[in-house]
Amino acid sequence: MKAAEIERTAVIGSGTMGAGLVQILAEARCHVYLVGRSEQSIERCLGRVRDGLMARVTSGLLAAGEVDAILGRVEPTTSLEVAAMDVQFALETVVEDLAVKQQLFADLDRLAPREAILATNTSGLRVGDIAERTRYPDRVVGSHFFYPPAVVPLVEVGYGRASSDAAVETAVEFWRRCGKEPVVCRKDMNGFLVNRLQAALTREAISLVANGVAGPRDVDRALRLGFGLRIPLTGILEQRDWGGLDVHMAASASIYPTLEGAREPLPYIAQKVARGETGAKAGKGFYDWTGKDVDALRRRRQEQMLRLVRALEEITAGDEELPENL
Numbered sequence: 001m002k003a004a005e006i007e008r009t010a011v012i013g014s015g016t017m018g019a020g021l022v023q024i025l026a027e028a029r030c031h032v033y034l035v036g037r038s039e040q041s042i043e044r045c046l047g048r049v050r051d052g053l054m055a056r057v058t059s060g061l062l063a064a065g066e067v068d069a070i071l072g073r074v075e076p077t078t079s080l081e082v083a084a085m086d087v088q089f090a091l092e093t094v095v096e097d098l099a100v101k102q103q104l105f106a107d108l109d110r111l112a113p114r115e116a117i118l119a120t121n122t123s124g125l126r127v128g129d130i131a132e133r134t135r136y137p138d139r140v141v142g143s144h145f146f147y148p149p150a151v152v153p154l155v156e157v158g159y160g161r162a163s164s165d166a167a168v169e170t171a172v173e174f175w176r177r178c179g180k181e182p183v184v185c186r187k188d189m190n191g192f193l194v195n196r197l198q199a200a201l202t203r204e205a206i207s208l209v210a211n212g213v214a215g216p217r218d219v220d221r222a223l224r225l226g227f228g229l230r231i232p233l234t235g236i237l238e239q240r241d242w243g244g245l246d247v248h249m250a251a252s253a254s255i256y257p258t259l260e261g262a263r264e265p266l267p268y269i270a271q272k273v274a275r276g277e278t279g280a281k282a283g284k285g286f287y288d289w290t291g292k293d294v295d296a297l298r299r300r301r302q303e304q305m306l307r308l309v310r311a312l313e314e315i316t317a318g319d320e321e322l323p324e325n326l
Contacts, residue, residue, distance in 0.1 A: 001088065002173075008030070011033070011035065011093065012080065014044070015041075017147065020147070021145065022045070024179075027070055028179065032075065034076045035077055035079070088117070091119045091120075092120055093121040098125055101122065102132055103133070105130055117139050117141060117170060118141075124195060137160060139164065140167075143157055144156040151306055153180060155175045156185055157184050159186060159188055206260075209268070232312055
């Protein structure tokens, strides 16, 4: 099956991520089965889809007259059987629990046509483990999006232990057709590319705070206004080329031995979680969110992200002029 032939899709999971994924597929003119556990969760999800579409209208990225047509391509259901019957591309975004995902993919594998591609939005589990109970693991691939998925351009397409090249290539082309920017993780690894890179950086950032080197605000400002400012332009590895690998090697010799090397979550975080300081949703994390309108701040960040994405489109337009990989 070619990516251009995919018309019937399904999103299994009606949470926040599910809403964004439904929006992506419906905007790409696909028929989308939205599979939720209850009518109430489905209604909440559809409300989030409409809110996401209206945000694009407000930002000038979508005509107001298109909203109802896009929503009309979404068919809600609580029946996996109904959604899987003639699906061509199914994407799950259920709880990050291996046993739950394995059962879901065993069911999808049994119900969906043989040629259908089954994708997981897992952020940390191995695709091959999720496909363990399927008869046809060759058609199971990773398709990991980032919140908010309708705004962030990137999607990581990942191989499982038995994923076929054809399935991965079709997924890559399909997401391009949906207006996304896919990158491929060629080996079945926990966390794909972004979460592994993010985990290493986050571990060091937490260590700096835990050891009193700097406060959370200064760590975040250092990332946003220094290191982070260059990332959209060059990424990490191109920046090393510009700076010189000899310079990098010399600096690494003194810095690497002092980096945080913990193999499990740092005690600093464990202590916060034990106190219930789990972040904005709890009113306290690294920052004190008490008295803040968290929902309004979240909407503001999404609006800022939309503006940033438009700027990034201009920045990355000339990427084809860059040299090829070695």
